[in-house]
Every structure is written in structure tokens, then in C-alpha cells.
Amino acid sequence: MNKVVANAHAAISDVQDGMTLMLGGFGLCGIPENLIAALVQKNVKNLTCISNNAGVDDFGIGLMLQQRQVKKMISSYVGENAEFERQLLSGELEVELIPQGTLATRCMAAGYGMPAVFTPAGVGTEVAEGKETRVFNGKTYLMEMAFEADFALVKAWKGDTQGNLIFRATARNFNPLMAMAGKTTIAEVEELVPAGELDPDAIHTPGIYVHRIFQGKDYEKRIEQRTVKPR
Amino acid sequence: MNKVVANAHAAISDVQDGMTLMLGGFGLCGIPENLIAALVQKNVKNLTCISNNAGVDDFGIGLMLQQRQVKKMISSYVGENAEFERQLLSGELEVELIPQGTLATRCMAAGYGMPAVFTPAGVGTEVAEGKETRVFNGKTYLMEMAFEADFALVKAWKGDTQGNLIFRATARNFNPLMAMAGKTTIAEVEELVPAGELDPDAIHTPGIYVHRIFQGKDYEKRIEQRTVKPR
Amino acid sequence: MLNKEQIAQRIARELRNGMYVNLGIGIPTLVANYVPEEMTIVLQSENGLLGMGPFPFDGEEDPDLINAGKQTITTIPGSVFFDSAMSFGMIRAGKVDLTVLGAMEVADNGDIANWKIPGKMVKGMGGAMDLVASAKNIIVAMQHCSRDGKSKLLSSCTLPITGLGCVKKVVSDLGVFDIDHRGFVLLERAPGISVETIVASTEGRLFVPDEVPEMTF
Amino acid sequence: MLNKEQIAQRIARELRNGMYVNLGIGIPTLVANYVPEEMTIVLQSENGLLGMGPFPFDGEEDPDLINAGKQTITTIPGSVFFDSAMSFGMIRAGKVDLTVLGAMEVADNGDIANWKIPGKMVKGMGGAMDLVASAKNIIVAMQHCSRDGKSKLLSSCTLPITGLGCVKKVVSDLGVFDIDHRGFVLLERAPGISVETIVASTEGRLFVPDEVPEMTF
Numbered sequence: 082m083n084k085v086v087a088n089a090h091a092a093i094s095d096v097q098d099g100m101t102l103m104l105g106g107f108g109l110c111g112i113p114e115n116l117i118a119a120l121v122q123k124n125v126k127n128l129t130c131i132s133n134n135a136g137v138d139d140f141g142i143g144l145m146l147q148q149r150q151v152k153k154m155i156s157s158y159v160g161e162n163a164e165f166e167r168q169l170l171s172g173e174l175e176v177e178l179i180p181q182g183t184l185a186t187r188c189m190a191a192g193y194g195m196p197a198v199f200t201p202a203g204v205g206t207e208v209a210e211g212k213e214t215r216v217f218n219g220k221t222y223l224m225e226m227a228f229e230a231d232f233a234l235v236k237a238w239k240g241d242t243q244g245n246l247i248f249r250a251t252a253r254n255f256n257p258l259m260a261m262a263g264k265t266t267i268a269e270v271e272e273l274v275p276a277g278e279l280d281p282d283a284i285h286t287p288g289i290y291v292h293r294i295f296q297g298k299d300y301e302k303r304i305e306q307r308t309v310k311p312r
Numbered sequence: 313m314n315k316v317v318a319n320a321h322a323a324i325s326d327v328q329d330g331m332t333l334m335l336g337g338f339g340l341c342g343i344p345e346n347l348i349a350a351l352v353q354k355n356v357k358n359l360t361c362i363s364n365n366a367g368v369d370d371f372g373i374g375l376m377l378q379q380r381q382v383k384k385m386i387s388s389y390v391g392e393n394a395e396f397e398r399q400l401l402s403g404e405l406e407v408e409l410i411p412q413g414t415l416a417t418r419c420m421a422a423g424y425g426m427p428a429v430f431t432p433a434g435v436g437t438e439v440a441e442g443k444e445t446r447v448f449n450g451k452t453y454l455m456e457m458a459f460e461a462d463f464a465l466v467k468a469w470k471g472d473t474q475g476n477l478i479f480r481a482t483a484r485n486f487n488p489l490m491a492m493a494g495k496t497t498i499a500e501v502e503e504l505v506p507a508g509e510l511d512p513d514a515i516h517t518p519g520i521y522v523h524r525i526f527q528g529k530d531y532e533k534r535i536e537q538r539t540v541k542p543r
Numbered sequence: 544m545l546n547k548e549q550i551a552q553r554i555a556r557e558l559r560n561g562m563y564v565n566l567g568i569g570i571p572t573l574v575a576n577y578v579p580e581e582m583t584i585v586l587q588s589e590n591g592l593l594g595m596g597p598f599p600f601d602g603e604e605d606p607d608l609i610n611a612g613k614q615t616i617t618t619i620p621g622s623v624f625f626d627s628a629m630s631f632g633m634i635r636a637g638k639v640d641l642t643v644l645g646a647m648e649v650a651d652n653g654d655i656a657n658w659k660i661p662g663k664m665v666k667g668m669g670g671a672m673d674l675v676a677s678a679k680n681i682i683v684a685m686q687h688c689s690r691d692g693k694s695k696l697l698s699s700c701t702l703p704i705t706g707l708g709c710v711k712k713v714v715s716d717l718g719v720f721d722i723d724h725r726g727f728v729l730l731e732r733a734p735g736i737s738v739e740t741i742v743a744s745t746e747g748r749l750f751v752p753d754e755v756p757e758m759t760f
Numbered sequence: 761m762l763n764k765e766q767i768a769q770r771i772a773r774e775l776r777n778g779m780y781v782n783l784g785i786g787i788p789t790l791v792a793n794y795v796p797e798e799m800t801i802v803l804q805s806e807n808g809l810l811g812m813g814p815f816p817f818d819g820e821e822d823p824d825l826i827n828a829g830k831q832t833i834t835t836i837p838g839s840v841f842f843d844s845a846m847s848f849g850m851i852r853a854g855k856v857d858l859t860v861l862g863a864m865e866v867a868d869n870g871d872i873a874n875w876k877i878p879g880k881m882v883k884g885m886g887g888a889m890d891l892v893a894s895a896k897n898i899i900v901a902m903q904h905c906s907r908d909g910k911s912k913l914l915s916s917c918t919l920p921i922t923g924l925g926c927v928k929k930v931v932s933d934l935g936v937f938d939i940d941h942r943g944f945v946l947l948e949r950a951p952g953i954s955v956e957t958i959v960a961s962t963e964g965r966l967f968v969p970d971e972v973p974e975m976t977f
Contacts (some may be wrong), residue, residue, distance in 0.1 A: 182631025194852025277837025391883030413848025424633025508620025
């Protein structure tokens with residue numbers, strides 16, 4: 082059950098033009114830096130990317146936007162990216178904005194084999210257009226469909242050779258949810274260990290959801306909003 | 313945010329006749345032994361109990377059945393309990409049997425604020441009677457409603473004063489799911505520690521779901537099927 | 544007229560011991576600075592944290608530890624991390640006691656608009672739609688009027704809606720308002736602000752009780 | 761005629777390297793004893809474990825570590841624990857490659873009954889309904905006939921159904937059968953069992969190919 086591949090390039094060798102990708106991370110926190118770099122180098126095109134954010138101009142998914150690799154973004158918040166806004170306003174980029182919790186839950190639904198979920202988020206708004214609504218206990222909910230992707234690309238703190246993953250702090254965010262929703266899931270990790278070294282009670286993503294894993298390198302972990310207090 | 317109560321008796325002081333309780337555990341593994349003992353001593357009656365199993369004749373929920381405290385059991389498997397079978401066949405006890413995964417998911421749904429979920433389990437069977445079905449991608453699913461309970465009684469390995477819980481091995485089972493589904497959730501733990509001592513990355517149930525917590529005592533942890541191999 | 548710090552300070556008076564609270568970006572974030580010392584409040588950050596602490600000391604920033612505004616933060620003892628599905632799960636299930644967020648417009652029926660200005664701004668709703676659709680108790684921190692003097696407390700929102708009938712209370716630079724069947728109910732005036740000024744600045748239905756105390760700080 | 765161990769041994773030949781497998785209670789559990797040594801299989805136990813190992817040595821039983829049959833077990837390196845919702849989530853999402861379980865009756869359209877005998881037995885379905893409704897590949901291990909000689913491979917189930925049209929393969933004490941549009945398709949005979957015996961013992965539609973090899977062990 083060894084799922085280790087050599088590096089990011091080997092891991093994405095079969096990602097092709099026109100595919101749908103999920104990319105973990107919230108802002109620049111917990112994004113699969115190595116996999117994004119490999120996608121940029123491979124220069125696959127016409128991608129549909131499902132990710133909570135779209136990176137910043139010169140990092141994260143922003144690097145893929147610069148190269149016009151992305152046909153459509155499905156995100157909840159894209160406010161940190163001027164190039165993104167330019168492509169959107171000029172019509173070069175198709176964008177579907179959905180509530181953050183809906184995005185998270187639709188990924189989880191796929192991983193749990195649930196074809197649809199109900200959420201009140203977006204009832205009465207643009208988000209509800211064309212969607213089925215349903216009232217339970219007097220409250221209105223939208224029916225939202227599970228999200229699947231050809232590839233889910235996630236970043237974990239530690240992982241083992243069988244694909245078990247542990248995330249760190251708020252870098253967890255969407256990563257375990259997308260890991261469950263990929264037809265093929267690729268995980269890059271800061272530290273790859275032999276099977277048996279991770280505490281079985283502390284694993285966030287069971288290896289059954291992960292198809293390929295590799296040790297990432299040169300993590301930049303850029304901070305978007307450096308906020309500090311005086312000493 | 314200190315949620316510590318003195319003991320099981322204090323924790324269940326406001327459990328009343330006719331209420332709906334969830335009880336964590338799979339078989340006798342991970343059951344809230346102290347809370348069950350307190351319920352037996354308090355001798356509250358006409359309870360509806362949601363629990364995957366019904367204990368054995370002389371342990372777990374079986375002790376409550378002996379005292380005729382249970383009006384209705386909602387479970388997935390009850391095959392280890394002669395007194396249970398007797399009460400059921402004689403009509404003294406009302407029983408609703410539902411698939412194990414459905415039980416788990418209906419608890420999680422409550423904890424996640426989802427009023428209903430879709431599962432294929434039970435389609436075409438007795439379980440489907442009276443339930444709405446729906447086809448997604450050519451496959452038929454049942455719509456199953458979220459489960460709530462007046463009290464959820466769970467057992468964890470470690471917990472802190474703010475109600476954060478960590479479970480151990482397969483004693484996790486339904487405990488974190490029911491913890492999310494109780495209007496009031498009470499956790500008994502083998503080891504109660506001050507807030508800050510548990511690894512925030514390794515907590516299974518965030519304290520926001522837990523209302524009362526106490527250090528349990530005298531754990532018997534009875535084994536149902538002792539299976540060993542020769543040395 | 545209240546400044547941003549005073550709006551936050553006034554909202555902090557709505558806090559009760561033991562509350563789980565989600566604070567949005569902007570003025571709401573400042574509310575954390577005014578939690579009374581004897582009170583225990585646990586802050587939820589919807590990217591996946593309960594028990595958010597203050598900003599870190601310079602040099603101690605952890606890129607893996609940010610809040611929903613993408614700011615570097617710290618944690619307090621008893622904190623816990625989780626994924627975004629559980630985070631919005633606990634929000635949807637009503638486990639968060641109070642949500643404070645900003646708004647561009649609020650209507651007298653509790654509708655709120657705060658995510659989009661057609662043709663001008665396309666940043667997305669983030670977690671706002673989830674929060675307003677599910678929170679038990681929502682307080683909005685906002686400026687009463689736009690820079691060109693137009694009321695943002697309206698009879699109906701002109702911008703795309705974030706959520707319907709969800710806002711319970713508004714704290715603006717001019718006053719504090721409940722929202723119920725009567726519309727905006729004026730509870731308190733900002734220091735030096737007259738009822739007349741508030742009436743003139745409010746486009747939506749406004750109910751003015753016989754006595755409207757002036758806030759003190 | 762195959763004994764229980766041989767049924768398990770024959771089913772083990774369906775295993776492929778890298779499979780995630782869920783083994784039911786009874787004969788299916790025995791399949792674990794016949795995994796070829798060079799093969800890596802990860803066993804899922806639906807109460808919340810991936811990476812189930814053999815029974816513990818006497819005295820090393822851990823009451824917190826049991827399988828879905830409530831037996832004390834061990835884990836192998838790389839094992840992971842999770843709650844029951846995630847456990848059935850991965851089952852429902854089709855992540856488990858193979859499910860082996862017992863049955864009281866199987867019909868020639870793939871229906872299965874294994875959870876209830878009206879008026880006699882009320883133990884409940886446990887996880888069986890979830891497993892049969894979701895598994896990609898289900899193999900049933902069963903006795904071909906009841907003790908009084910009645911076929912359990914039927915044209916339609918007489919007992920309450922566990923799942924519709926889900927069984928892909930049956931290994932009984934008499935033979936191995938695929939299930940497809942032709943009904944039960946006889947693939948292999950148990951040692952010493954004739955095609956005629958199997959025909960006589962099968963109430964449901966049975967398709968017999970020109971050649972039906974005899975199993976060897």
C-alpha cells in the first residue's frame with residue numbers, strides 16, 4: 082500500500098488540459114505549494130479550479146492565473162488578487178462564487194458518499210438562483226450538490242507512506258475535505274514518515290482517501306496579513 | 313468556560329422521565345459507564361434511547377432494560393441481549409432498527425446543522441417504508457432526518473475543563489457524533505486535564521459541543537468477545 | 544458620533560460570560576479588545592479555530608496560524624483546530640452564540656447586504672452567507688450613512704442580499720437599534736447625537752420609544 | 761463440498777494487491793487468514809478502523825480495540841481510527857474495494873437477505889444495509905442449502921431484504937457463481953461436486969457454461 086511518488090512533477094504527470102482540480106488552503110495558509118509550482122511548469126490549460134481563494138498576484142493559484150491556465154474558478158472569496166479581478170471583469174475568466182461553508186460541505190459530501198446536502202446559506206440571494214429549496218421545521222434550505230474533482234491537491238504537515246495525513250493548526254482548513262473528494266488525491270507533506278509512526282488516534286485523513294504522497298520541499302509559507310503586537 | 317461537574321449524579325440531575333437520550337459506544341466499547349450507572353440509580357423511566365447497541369443482559373444499557381426504564385430503543389444491532397429480545401417479543405419494548413451508517417450520519421447531521429441527509433442504505437427494504445426516496449445520478453437514496461436528543465451521554469479517553477475531548481482507538485465510534493447532537497451533552501472521561509494540556513490539533517470533539525464534563529471512576533471496560541491467539 | 548473603537552466598545556457590552564463568539568473582519572475584530580476582564584469568551588474563527596488569542600509578538604508569527612481575515616494570530620489555552628466543514632457545521636447547528644459582522648446595508652426587516660457591489664467589487668461572500676443564515680444572534684457594526692450622506696439603514700436593501708431577515712441588532716456611529724416587527728427600534732443615542740439627527744439619517748422604518756438614553760463611555 | 765475454511769480460502773483468491781477490504785462476521789473473517797504473503801491488503805472494520813491486525817496474544821487484549829464483531833483485535837503499522845460517520849462515509853463513497861459478507865438468501869438478480877427472520881430473530885442489520893447499498897464489489901460467502909435441504913440461491917428472496925441487486929459473486933460450499941443478467945453463472949465446482957448436483961440445489965436461474973472447472977486447493 083505504498084503510495085509514495087518521487088516529487089510533484091511525477092505526482093501530476095497525468096493531469097491534463099480541461100480537468101477539474103481542487104486545491105486545499107485558506108488564503109495562502111496550507112496551500113500545496115509544490116504541486117502548484119509543478120502545474121505552472123507543466124502549463125496545463127483550461128483548468129477548472131475549486132479552491133476557497135485564488136491566491137495573490139504572485140503566489141499560490143495567482144501564479145496559474147498569470148499564465149492563463151485557469152478557465153473557471155469556483156471559490157468563496159477572491160479579494161486579494163488584482164490579476165484575478167482584471168481577468169474576471171474582462172470576461173477572460175469564468176467565476177462561480179459560493180459560500181465558504183457550502184464549499185466545505187460539498188467537498189465533504191463527496192467524501193462521505195452523500196450526493197447532496199442542505200444548507201440555509203444563500204437562501205434568498207443570487208446563490209440560490211436555479212437551486213432547489215426545501216423547508217424543514219419552518220426554515221428554508223438550499224439543496225447543494227456534492228463536489229467531485231479529477232484531482233484533489235492537498236498539503237499536510239505530516240504524512241506516512243500509506244497516505245495517512247495530519248494537518249497543523251489552521252493550515253488544516255479545506256485540505257482534509259478536498260482530500261476526500263478527489264477521484265485521485267495527491268498530498269504533499271512537510272514530513273513524510275514510514276507507516277506506523279503517526280499516532281492512529283491523531284490522523285485527520287485516513288490513507289484510503291489518498292492515492293499519491295510525496296515529501297515537499299522549499300516551503301515558502303508566505304504570510305498574507307502580518308499582524309503583530311508590540312513587545 | 314469551565315464545564316466541570318462533580319460526578320455522574322450531578323451531571324444527570326435534570327434528566328427526566330420521558331426524555332430522549334443518546335448513548336455513545338459500540339457494543340460495550342466506549343460506553344458511558346458512570347452515566348449509565350447514575351441513570352440506573354436515579355431510575356428515570358419511559359426513556360427513548362438512541363444507541364447503536366443495547367448492551368448485554370447485565371451491563372451497559374442492559375441494566376436500564378432490566379429496570380424497565382426504556383420505553384423505546386433506536387439501534388442498529390441488538391443481538392447480544394436476551395432480556396432485550398424478551399421485552400421486544402412481548403411488546404413491552406418499542407424498537408426501531410436502523411442501519412448503522414444511517415444512525416451515525418443522522419447524529420452528525422444534527423451536529424452540522426443539516427436537517428436531512430441522503431443515503432442508499434435500506435433502499436428497497438423495510439427501513440425505507442414511509443421515507444422519501446430520491447434518485448441522484450441513477451442511484452436511489454433515502455432521505456433520512458437528523459437526530460437530536462435532550463441529552464447526549466458520551467465517554468472519552470481524555471477531556472479538558474472546557475469540554476474538549478479525545479477518544480481512544482475504536483472506543484471513538486459514535487461518541488463524537490452523539491456529542492454533537494445533544495441539546496445538552498455530557499461527557500465522562502478517564503482523565504480530566506486543565507484547558508491547554510490537550511494538543512489542539514488532536515482534539516476530536518471541540519468543547520463548544522460539550523456542556524458538562526466530569527472525571528469518571530471505576531471503569532470496568534468489559535470485553536464482549538475475548539478473542540486471542542496462542543503465544 | 545461613535546468612532547470605530549467606540550462602536551466595538553458598545554458591542555462588547557452585549558457579551559455574556561461563557562459565550563462562543565464569531566467576530567467578522569474590520570470593526571467587529573476590535574470587539575475582542577473590550578471583553579471585560581472577569582468574563583470568559585471563546586472566539587471562533589471560521590477557517591477552523593476555537594479559542595483565538597491576540598496578535599503574536601513581532602517575530603513570533605506562525606504562517607500556519609491565521610484568522611478568517613488571514614491575519615497572523617495566537618491561541619489561548621483550551622483552543623482547538625478543526626476543518627472548515629466542522630467549523631461551518633457548528634455555525635449551522637447554532638452552537639455559536641453571537642456573530643458580529645459589518646454591513647454595507649441593513650433593511651428594517653433584518654435583511655443584510657455586505658458582499659457585492661455590482662460592476663464595482665467582486666470579492667465574494669466568504670463565510671458571510673453561512674454566518675448570517677445560521678447564527679442565533681447577529682449584531683451588525685456599521686456606519687449609519689455612506690460618505691455622500693445616504694442612509695444605509697433602509698426599507699429594503701439595494702445591493703445584492705447576503706441573508707434574509709437575520710439581523711437582530713445594529714450598532715452604528717449614531718446609535719443602537721434592535722430590529723423587530725416595528726423596524727429599527729432606537730435603543731440608545733451616540734453621545735451628542737439627537738433623536739432628530741437619527742430620524743433624518745434613517746431611511747427605513749424607525750421606531751422611537753419615549754425615552755432614548757445617551758450612551759456613556 | 762467446501763468447508764468454511766475452504767470457502768474463505770477460495771474467496772481469498774479474489775483479493776488483489778492494494779485492496780481495501782471489509783470482511784463481515786463469520787466465514788468472511790476467516791478470509792484474512794489466506795491473504796497471500798506477498799500481497800498488501802488493508803482491512804476496514806466499520807466501527808472505525810483501517811488496518812486491522814490479527815487477534816491479540818492472550819493477556820494483551822485491549823477493551824478499547826475491537827472489530828465490528830466485537831472481538832478483541834490488534835492493528836498493523838499505518839492503521840488509523842475514525843468515528844462511525846467517517847467509516848460509513850468512506851464505505852458510501854466507494855473507497856472500500858471489496859466487501860465480503862454472509863447471507864441467508866441471495867436472489868438471481870443480486871438481492872440479498874441476511875438481517876431478519878420474522879417472528880424468530882430480531883438482531884438488527886448493523887452495518888449490513890450500508891455495506892451492501894454502497895460497496896463496489898460484494899462477494900457473499902454462504903451455505904448453498906439450508907439444513908433441511910432447501911436452496912438459498914433463489915429466484916427471489918423470501919426473507920426481508922437487506923439490499924437490492926448488489927451481490928456480484930457468491931462462493932458457496934458447492935461452487936463459485938457470478939451474478940449477471942443471466943442469473944447465477946456457475947464458474948467453478950467444489951471438488952467432487954457435479955454440475956447436476958449444483959443444478960438440483962439451485963432454485964434461482966442458473967447459467968451453466970460449457971466448461972466448469974473443478975476447484976483445487
